[in-house]
Amino acid sequence: MQLKNKKAIVTGGAGGIGRATALAFAAEGASVAVVDLQAEAGEKVAAEIRAAGGEAVAITADVSNEADVKRVIDTVVAEFGSVNVVFNNAGIIKRKTATEIEVDEWDLVFGVNVRSIFLMCKHVVPVMTAAGGGAIVNTGSGWGLKGGGRALSYCASKGAVVNMTRALAIDHGPAGIRVNSVNPGDVNTGMLREEARQLAQSTDSFLAESADRPLQRMGEPEEVAAAVVWLASDAASYVTGSALVVDGGGIA
Numbered sequence: 001m002q003l004k005n006k007k008a009i010v011t012g013g014a015g016g017i018g019r020a021t022a023l024a025f026a027a028e029g030a031s032v033a034v035v036d037l038q039a040e041a042g043e044k045v046a047a048e049i050r051a052a053g054g055e056a057v058a059i060t061a062d063v064s065n066e067a068d069v070k071r072v073i074d075t076v077v078a079e080f081g082s083v084n085v086v087f088n089n090a091g092i093i094k095r096k097t098a099t100e101i102e103v104d105e106w107d108l109v110f111g112v113n114v115r116s117i118f119l120m121c122k123h124v125v126p127v128m129t130a131a132g133g134g135a136i137v138n139t140g141s142g143w144g145l146k147g148g149g150r151a152l153s154y155c156a157s158k159g160a161v162v163n164m165t166r167a168l169a170i171d172h173g174p175a176g177i178r179v180n181s182v183n184p185g186d187v188n189t190g191m192l193r194e195e196a197r198q199l200a201q202s203t204d205s206f207l208a209e210s211a212d213r214p215l216q217r218m219g220e221p222e223e224v225a226a227a228v229v230w231l232a233s234d235a236a237s238y239v240t241g242s243a244l245v246v247d248g249g250g251i252a
């Protein structure tokens with residue numbers, strides 16, 4: 001029970017890495033708010049946690065919208081009493097170059113991947129500070145640490161996630177708040193299938209290419225979730241401002 005009595009928010013919790021982490025947080029004893037744009041799928045994850053004996057609420061919200069983010073935090077404080085852990089994980093990708101991507105698509109990617117983390121931290125840091133500290137984990141990407149093809153806005157946004165994580169760690173460390181990024185590479189979620197679709201590539205060939213890394217396979221969401229549980233837990237009590245890579249050696 002690495003997160004016993006912790007109150008946690010997981011964004012993008014309806015699917016993929018977020019869902020696996022919401023379930024892992026709950027299995028480690030945390031109360032979990034599953035936050036996502038997808039209402040039905042988010043409620044399903046919360047119901048799954050409750051059916052296993054845990055405590056969970058689903059909150060439908062757009063994490064790039066400030067009023068929604070404030071409502072999420074207010075709801076969690078009303079339901080659970082406080083917030084100790086936040087996993088800022090909601091994210092989207094556009095597989096386009098500078099000449100292909102439209103300005104509104106660029107803004108959308110930055111809204112969901114970057115602005116969301118700023119908004120969450122802006123409003124949750126005071127709550128965490130009042131609670132005596134906490135842990136924030138932001139989902140970056142291997143493509144926040146190196147470049148990738150036909151994904152300009154995504155690479156730029158994930159680079160921002162990695163470095164804003166460091167800046168947040170510096171600003172809020174004195175309040176006892178640790179901030180780290182987890183940086184996955186090719187994990188078996190809907191996002192990989194969406195990339196194949198955007199690139200007009202067959203899903204099979206795209207997934208086969210994802211296995212081209214030292215461990216010879218793509219990752220599973222539960223393998224990222226295990227790293228997030230550790231970063232969020234007291235076992236990582238001296239870890240802040242770090243960028244943990246979970247990618248089967250893909251960018252080694």
Ligand SMILES: NC(=O)c1ccc[n+]([C@@H]2O[C@H](COP(=O)([O-])OP(=O)(O)OC[C@H]3O[C@@H](n4cnc5c(N)ncnc54)[C@H](O)[C@@H]3O)[C@@H](O)[C@H]2O)c1
Pocket residue numbers: 011012013014015016017018035036037038061062063064089090091092112139140141142183184185186187188189190191192
């Ligand atoms: N799958 C990979 O290979 C991979 C690799 C590196 C990084 N990541 C990152 O991991 C995170 C999770 O992605 P995933 O692979 O689980 O994909 P996913 O598409 O399965 O999950 C993303 C979730 O975010 C939600 N979401 C999207 N926009 C939102 C918004 N505005 N407000 C609230 N929720 C919103 C979606 O509804 C979805 O449930 C993302 O930040 C992604 O960039 C994924």
